[in-house]
Amino acid sequence: MAKIIQLSEPEATLRLLLLDVCEYIGTLDGYSKPHLRFTGGWVRDKLLGTASNDIDIGIDTMTGLSFGMRMKEYLELPEAKAKHPQSALAKLAKIEANPEKSKHLETVATKILGFDIDLVNLRKETYSEDSRNPQIEFGNPVEDALRRDATVNALFYNLEKCEVEDLTDRGLNDIRDKIIRTPLCPYQTFKDDPLRVLRAIRFASRLGWSIDKKAEQAMSAYDIGNALKTKISRERVCIELIKMLKGPRPYQAFGLIDRLDLYHTIFTMFSEESTHAVKTKHWKKSYGQLRAIVSAVTGDPSQSPEPSNKLMNISSTLLSNPIDAPNDVYHAWLLCAFVPWARVSPAVPQKSKGKAPPRPAALVARDGLKADNHTVKLIDNAIRDLNDIIHIKDAANVADPPVTSPLGPGQESPIRSKQGMAIRRWGPYWRSSVMFALLTQVAENSDDNDEELLEGYAQWLKQLRHLDLLEVYRIEPMVTSQHLLENIHPNPGAWMSKALDMGIAWQLAHPGSMDIEAALLEIKSKKNELGPMTLKRKGIQ
Secondary structure, X not given: OOOOOOOOHHHHHHHHHHHHHHHHHHOOOOOOOOOEEEEOHHHHHHHOOOOOOEEEEEEOOOOHHHHHHHHHXXXXXXXXXXXXXXXXXXXXXXXXXXXXXXXXXXXXXXXXXXXXXXEEEOEEEEOOOOOOOOEEEXXXXXXXXXXXXXXXXXXXXXXXXXXXXXOOOOHHHHHHHOEEOOOOOXXXXXXXXXXXXXXXXXXXXXXXXXXXXXXXXXXXXXXXXXXXXXXXXXXXXXXXXXXHHOOOOHHHHHHHHHHOOOHHHHOOOOOXXXXXXXXXXXXXXXXXXXXXXXXXXXXXXXXXXXXOHHHHHHHHHHOOOOOOOHHHHHHHHHHHOOXXXXXXXOOOOOOOOOOOOOOHHHHHHHHHOOOOHHHHHHHHHHHHOHHHHHHHHHHHHHOOOOOOOOOOOOOOOHHHHHHHHHHHHHOOOHHHHHHHHHHHHHHXXXXXXXXXHHHHHHHHHHHHHHOOOOXXXXXXXXXXXXXXXXXXXXXXXXXXXXXXXXXXXXXXXXOOOOOHHHHHHHHHHOHHHOOOOOEOOOOEO
């Protein structure tokens, strides 16, 4: 593979500016001229023909902070002002030395000519058994290359020679062969920093490449998995997982996690009994089916044959175009990750009264991954509503076809009311919950052919669209609290919530009608279902 990179005009301008700074530093007392290299991801992406605005600059003789300060001095000189744009260098953001977080030497993050730049000294690393945070000191280019997580991330671009340096002797070949490989012994590489296991999976799924067989063997070793569990913060694990799910090939990431037996390491409650109850034997069916559903929206050319009408119906209803709403697809992949936990019961059974205990999957997200509250709630709600969704879907598919909506005067649609109230129970993320139910049923389907199951979901979703219920959770109630206080009972209380639901149910059954009196009559006819309406100030009912 060619060792020459064609710089864009802004990149070439940046190169000349940095070389001028190096020449200036070489004239200062107490300094030797530094030699600079663009390192890591920028080099890889350029060789792959992908533009990158993020550049790490490796410096051989000084810290990133010291180089940044000298650059600032240089740009104040009259000759520099005449040669380079006045706005070339943005404010320097100093990153303090912090040995507890692997930052033994000061670095700088800044913007130069519009590029996001990290100024970092070349370094070598020494690891201890109980931490992924190494002891760091100045290193040479070879030491800096060998410390990296993959050969394709260990390539440098020498600014003076204008050529790529492959100091591991394998990086260029691995780009050609599309392989993720560690520069040093994979077992020791992952033992030193187990987070590299997840990074290898992320890079492989992002690029669509394979992982070196020896690396895969090390990644699946028990003690490496145990180190990933104990040495890496769960927040870092969650960050890597999110990057995989938001990348172009989450199905490949899941396939690697599944095949390398890493599922219980990543999605864990740190309780052996609970984690062992989770079975992943049929998880592959779920993420394989989700790939087909997502591809029906994205038009993945690697998927063949063309998606069926039922897949198009499912994907167009449950997933918006990812270009417009990428979170719909992200949520689908996120929930797919928790399908193996769908039927795991809480260790503490729910009491007859009181708040339900957290569902195990929600605990995995909250405690095992340190996910944010929105993610935890999304997962918990999907499992909470799982059986309800399946029941409502099955009931709709055996019911008589719905009357055309909107209905004419005097017409009524109980089906529309029942289905609409169910969606309102499930909330604004009901589509994600339905996708979770579908993927769970795919995993549980003993028949290898899921066509009948998919057809059931497709027909149900078609019915929901036909009845104009896809956005039903946004409907404002026609009957208000004031209507209830004036017409049902003057004392506010818990009964009002039930009454408002009755009003919305009537509203859904009579689309287009604004007959509040008729809705109130319906509520009055079911007054005995509303519970006590005590007037506390008079002590009467």
